[in-house]
Amino acid sequence: MAHQQTISQLLETLHRKYDEVKMGGGTKKIQTQHQKGKLTARERIDYLVDDGSWFLEIGAFAADHMYEEEGGCPSAGVVVVVGYVAGRQCVIVANDATVKAGAWFPLAAKKNLRAQEIAMENRLPVIYLVDSAGVYLPMQAEVFADKEHFGRIFRNNARMSSMGIVQISAIMGSCVAGGAYLPVMSDEAFIVEGTGSVYLAGPYLVKSSIGEDIDSETLGGATMHCEISGVTDNKFPDDKSCLDAIKRYIDKIGQPASAGFNRTIAVTPARLPEEIYDILPVDRLKPYDMRPILECITDASELDEYKPDYGKTIICAYARVDGWAVGIVANQRTMVKSGKGEMQMGGVIYGESSDKAARFIMNCNQKKIPLVFFQDVTGFMVGSRAEQGGIIKDGAKMVSAVANSVVPKFTFIVGNSYGAGNYAMCGKAYDPRLIFAWPTAQMAVMSGASAAKTLLQIQTAALKAKGEMITAETEKQILEDISAKYNQELSPYYAAARLWVDGIIDPTDTRRIISAGIEAANQAPVEKPFNVGVIQV
Numbered sequence: 335m336a337h338q339q340t341i342s343q344l345l346e347t348l349h350r351k352y353d354e355v356k357m358g359g360g361t362k363k364i365q366t367q368h369q370k371g372k373l374t375a376r377e378r379i380d381y382l383v384d385d386g387s388w389f390l391e392i393g394a395f396a397a398d399h400m401y402e403e404e405g406g407c408p409s410a411g412v413v414v415v416v417g418y419v420a421g422r423q424c425v426i427v428a429n430d431a432t433v434k435a436g437a438w439f440p441l442a443a444k445k446n447l448r449a450q451e452i453a454m455e456n457r458l459p460v461i462y463l464v465d466s467a468g469v470y471l472p473m474q475a476e477v478f479a480d481k482e483h484f485g486r487i488f489r490n491n492a493r494m495s496s497m498g499i500v501q502i503s504a505i506m507g508s509c510v511a512g513g514a515y516l517p518v519m520s521d522e523a524f525i526v527e528g529t530g531s532v533y534l535a536g537p538y539l540v541k542s543s544i545g546e547d548i549d550s551e552t553l554g555g556a557t558m559h560c561e562i563s564g565v566t567d568n569k570f571p572d573d574k575s576c577l578d579a580i581k582r583y584i585d586k587i588g589q590p591a592s593a594g595f596n597r598t599i600a601v602t603p604a605r606l607p608e609e610i611y612d613i614l615p616v617d618r619l620k621p622y623d624m625r626p627i628l629e630c631i632t633d634a635s636e637l638d639e640y641k642p643d644y645g646k647t648i649i650c651a652y653a654r655v656d657g658w659a660v661g662i663v664a665n666q667r668t669m670v671k672s673g674k675g676e677m678q679m680g681g682v683i684y685g686e687s688s689d690k691a692a693r694f695i696m697n698c699n700q701k702k703i704p705l706v707f708f709q710d711v712t713g714f715m716v717g718s719r720a721e722q723g724g725i726i727k728d729g730a731k732m733v734s735a736v737a738n739s740v741v742p743k744f745t746f747i748v749g750n751s752y753g754a755g756n757y758a759m760c761g762k763a764y765d766p767r768l769i770f771a772w773p774t775a776q777m778a779v780m781s782g783a784s785a786a787k788t789l790l791q792i793q794t795a796a797l798k799a800k801g802e803m804i805t806a807e808t809e810k811q812i813l814e815d816i817s818a819k820y821n822q823e824l825s826p827y828y829a830a831a832r833l834w835v836d837g838i839i840d841p842t843d844t845r846r847i848i849s850a851g852i853e854a855a856n857q858a859p860v861e862k863p864f865n866v867g868v869i870q871v
C-alpha cells in the first residue's frame with residue numbers, strides 16, 4: 335500500500351510520473367508539432383523563461399488518470415508555470431497542442447482559472463501561449479456555460495485588465511471560437527506566421543453554416559489579422575522570434591508595487607533539507623517530531639515558538655525562510671502532555687491548540703507576516719470530554735482567523751489532511767496562495783479504515799431497524815469495499831488530478847516554493863484591513 339512505501343520509493347514514483355506528463359500527448363504528437371515548425375508548450379516555456387532560472391509548475395498532475403476513455407489528458411492539456419521572464423516573475427499559460435489539439439477539457443478550465451487566480455492575487459503579469467482547438471466538443475456540457483467554466487476565463491481577462499495586470503498573448507497555433515477572445519482581450523496579441531490562426535469559426539464551420547470555401551490562413555492567419563482586420567498587433571516568422579518579442583515587452587514593464595513583507599539576507603538552514611527524508615516515518619501511524627522538519631526549512635534552522643508550553647499539538651512559530659519573515663502553523667505528531675497532565679495524541683487538534691493557533695494567526699495578520707501551514711492532521715478531538723470543553727467553538731475560532739486572514743497563506747500537506755483539520759489548517763477552500771502536497775500526503779474526510787467502520791455501523795443500524803442482521807460476510811465486504819475506495823481517493827495524485835492542490839513536490843523544494851510564493855505575494859499590497867468578525871468565546 336502507498337502509505338507503507340519508503341520516501342525514496344515515493345519520490346521515484348513522483349519523478350517517473352512527472353517525466354511521463356512532460357511527454358504530453360507522446361512522441362508522435364511531438365514530432366508532428368515539430369514538423370509543422372512549432373515548438374511544444376514546454377519547449378516554448380523553456381525558451382521564454384530566463385536562462386538557468388527556476389520555475390514553479392502549477393498543476394502538472396491535473397487530470398491524472400482522468401478522461402481515460404478519451405485517451406487521457408496529461409496536465410489537463412495546458413502547462414502553467416510561475417517563472418521569470420526578463421527578470422520579472424510572470425504566470426505563463428501554454429496550451430499543449432499534442433493533447434487533443436490543446437482542446438479544453440473540464441480540468442483545463444479549472445487550471446486556466448487557477449492560473450488567472452494566482453496572477454490576480456499576486457498581481458503578476460500573464461503570458462498566454464495559445465495553441466488550442468477550443469472547447470473539447472464531446473464534453474461541452476461540462477465546460478461551457480457554468481460560472482466556473484470557460485466563459486469565466488474571458489471575463490477574467492477583462493477584470494484583470496481593469497486591475498492593471500499586464501496580459502500578453504502569442505497565437506502560436508489554432509485559436510478557435512470563444513477562445514479567440516483570450517488573445518484579443520490581452521494588452522498585446524502577437525501571432526506566428528504560417529502556424530498561428532484565430533477566428534470565431536474555422537473553415538469547416540464556415541462551410542457548413544454559410545457555404546463559403548476558405549482556407550485557415552486566409553480566414554484568420556497572421557497576414558490577414560495584422561494587415562486587414564487589425565485583430566493582432568504584430569506577426570513573427572517563427573515561435574522563437576515571437577517569444578523573443580515577448581521578452582522585450584516584459585522587460586519594459588514598470589516596477590511592481592510592494593506589500594512590504596519583511597525580508598533580510600537569507601541564511602541556509604543548519605539542518606540539511608534531505609534530513610526530512612529520515613525524519614518522516616515509513617509507517618504513517620508512527621509519531622514523529624515536526625520541529626526538526628521545520629528546522630530543515632527555516633533560515634539557520636531557527637524557530638521562535640509562540641506559547642511552546644501550551645496547546646502543544648500545534649506548533650506556532652515565527653521564523654525566516656530564505657530571508658522572508660513567516661508565521662508557521664504546524665501540526666505536531668508526537669504524543670504530548672498538556673499542562674493539566676493529560677496525554678494528547680499527535681496530529682489531533684485539541685481546544686487549546688486551536689485557541690493558540692487562532693491567536694497566533696491574528697498576531698501574524700496584525701504584524702503583516704505571511705503564514706505557512708504544515709498539515710499532518712487527523713482532525714479535531716472527538717468525544718464527550720472534548721465536546722463539553724467546547725471544541726466546536728475553539729475550532730470555529732481558528733477557522734475564522736484563517737478564513738479572514740489578509741496576509742498571504744501557503745499550505746504544505748506533509749502527511750494526513752483529514753476532516754475539519756484540512757479546513758482549519760488552510761486547505762484549498764481557505765485561499766492559500768499556493769498549496770502543495772508532499773508525496774507522503776493523504777487527503778480525505780477521514781481515513782479509509784475510519785470511514786469503513788463508520789459506514790458499517792450506519793448500515794448495521796439500518797438493517798437492525800428493519801429487523802435484519804448483518805452477516806459476517808457482508809460486514810467483511812463492506813469494510814473491504816469502503817477501505818479500497820477511500821485508499822484510492824486518499825492518494826495525493828487523486829487530489830492533484832482534481833487541483834485540490836497545486837502539485838506534488840519533493841519536500842526539499844518546500845523552502846524555495848515558500849520564497850517564490852512570498853516574492854510573488856509581495857507584489858500585491860495588502861489592501862483590506864484585518865477583521866476577524868464575530869468570534870466564538
Ligand SMILES: CCC(=O)SCCNC(=O)CCNC(=O)[C@H](O)C(C)(C)COP(=O)(O)OP(=O)(O)OC[C@H]1O[C@@H](n2cnc3c(N)ncnc32)[C@H](O)[C@@H]1OP(=O)(O)O
Nearest residue numbers: 434435437466467468469470471472508510511512513536
Ligand atoms: C467556446 C466555444 C468553443 O471553443 S467551440 C470550439 C470549436 N472548435 C473547433 O471547431 C476546432 C476543431 N478542430 C480543428 O479544427 C482542428 O483540430 C485544429 C484545431 C485546426 C487542429 O488541427 P490538427 O493540428 O490537424 O489536429 P487534429 O485535427 O488532428 O486534432 C488532434 C486530435 O484532437 C481532436 N480534436 C481537435 N479539436 C477538438 C475539439 N474541439 N474537441 C474535441 N476533439 C478535438 C481531434 O479529433 C484529434 O483527435 P485524435 O488524436 O484523432 O483522437
